[in-house]
Amino acid sequence: MLYTIVxxxxxxxxxxxxxxxxEITIGGVIMQIEPGEGNLGKISRLISTNPQDYLNxxxxxxxxxxxxx
Amino acid sequence: xxxxxxxxxxxxxxxxxxNIRQLGQMNLPDGALPFHVLxxxxxxxxxxxxxxxxxxxxxxxxxxxLVAIEQNPRIKGLLIILNTVGGDIEAGLAIAEMxxxxxxxxxxxxLGGGHSIGTPIAVAADYSYIxxxxxxxxxxxxxxxxxxxxxxxxxxxxxxxxxxxRFIVENSRIPMEQLREMMFRTGELVRDVGTVLIGEDxxxxxxxxxxxxxxxxxxxLQSFIMNPHLVRxxxxxxxxxxxxxx
Numbered sequence: 001m002l003y004t005i006v007x008x009x010x011x012x013x014x015x016x017x018x019x020x021x022x023e024i025t026i027g028g029v030i031m032q033i034e035p036g037e038g039n040l041g042k043i044s045r046l047i048s049t050n051p052q053d054y055l056n057x058x059x060x061x062x063x064x065x066x067x068x069x
Numbered sequence: 070x071x072x073x074x075x076x077x078x079x080x081x082x083x084x085x086x087x088n089i090r091q092l093g094q095m096n097l098p099d100g101a102l103p104f105h106v107l108x109x110x111x112x113x114x115x116x117x118x119x120x121x122x123x124x125x126x127x128x129x130x131x132x133x134x135l136v137a138i139e140q141n142p143r144i145k146g147l148l149i150i151l152n153t154v155g156g157d158i159e160a161g162l163a164i165a166e167m168x169x170x171x172x173x174x175x176x177x178x179x180l181g182g183g184h185s186i187g188t189p190i191a192v193a194a195d196y197s198y199i200x201x202x203x204x205x206x207x208x209x210x211x212x213x214x215x216x217x218x219x220x221x222x223x224x225x226x227x228x229x230x231x232x233x234x235r236f237i238v239e240n241s242r243i244p245m246e247q248l249r250e251m252m253f254r255t256g257e258l259v260r261d262v263g264t265v266l267i268g269e270d271x272x273x274x275x276x277x278x279x280x281x282x283x284x285x286x287x288x289x290l291q292s293f294i295m296n297p298h299l300v301r302x303x304x305x306x307x308x309x310x311x312x313x314x315x
Contacts, residue, residue, distance in 0.1 A: 001157070001158050001159070001210075001229060002112075002155070002156060002157055002158070003155050003156070003157075003158045003161065003185045003186045003210050003229075003233065004112060004154050004155030004156050004184070004185045004186065005154050005155055005184045005185055005206050005208065006112070006154050006155070011112070011119060011120070011123055012119075012120060013120070013122075014120055014122075020121065021121070030130065047127075047130050048134075049105035049106055049107050049134045049137075049138060049147075050102075050105055050106075051102055051105070051106045052102060
């Protein structure tokens with residue numbers, strides 16, 4: 001049950017598709033990536049509470065990472 | 070102060086060197102921050118996975134993170150940053166309850182928006198800030214047809230609403246009558262009942278403790294970490310009044 005200012009029609013509209021995101025963990029940090037060719041993916045978002053992770057140059061959004069399934 | 074230890078193995082050293090060579094960029098030293106930061110952004114996602122076009126903060130990420138922060142002796146406090154449009158009631162209240170019952174100092178900062186279910190999360194912290202331009206919307210829980218597995222009655226909606234109102238009142242300085250009045254006020258929102266609080270308004274009505282920004286919030290958290298006796302843990306629990314839940 002939702003308590004939000006966004007109308008339900010906006011939340012559940014399926015009009016535009018957005019690139020699918022996959023969740024992986026690298027070095028203990030959960031991140032969302034946009035899977036590319038092979039096992040390469042582009043980091044789109046970090047999900048961490050450690051502020052230092054966001055300063056790590058290897059985890060910057062847009063960085064291409066190699067991941068294993 | 071805590072030290073965030075990163076494995077300094079050969080691979081890391083090599084990538085550091087590569088970074089310097091290729092980008093002229095030096096890796097930043099491992100930080101020594103004693104606290105962690107929990108961003109609550111977009112929709113708070115709970116029992117139902119929302120379509121991918123929604124930017125969400127997921128319950129299954131936040132809950133284990135909060136447990137880890139509570140358990141890790143090197144983390145001394147938590148800063149919660151809110152910019153949310155609301156979301157799942159159960160998930161929002163669960164997150165708020167976890168923040169309230171943490172033994173470590175917590176400070177929240179509302180940036181942009183802390184609407185709907187963001188309000189209990191904001192007040193759950195030991196001390197709350199809102200920046201001058203941020204807004205918070207207080208409005209009724211609506212009948213929407215999205216209740217899962219629960220008979221959707223007016224009574225049920227009312228109980229859900231009471232849970233939220235009660236949590237907010239118990240964890241802030243706002244009186245129940247005023248909060249309820251704001252929730253059902255007419256003339257503030259277009260085509261809807263409710264109230265929009267902008268920065269100072271949220272402080273004046275007692276919902277949020279102070280106007281401030283990132284610097285203020287971090288300073289407050291640091292002072293809580295250095296002087297734990299300054300933290301007033303929310304322990305106010307009024308006895309249920311007769312007829313409170315009808």
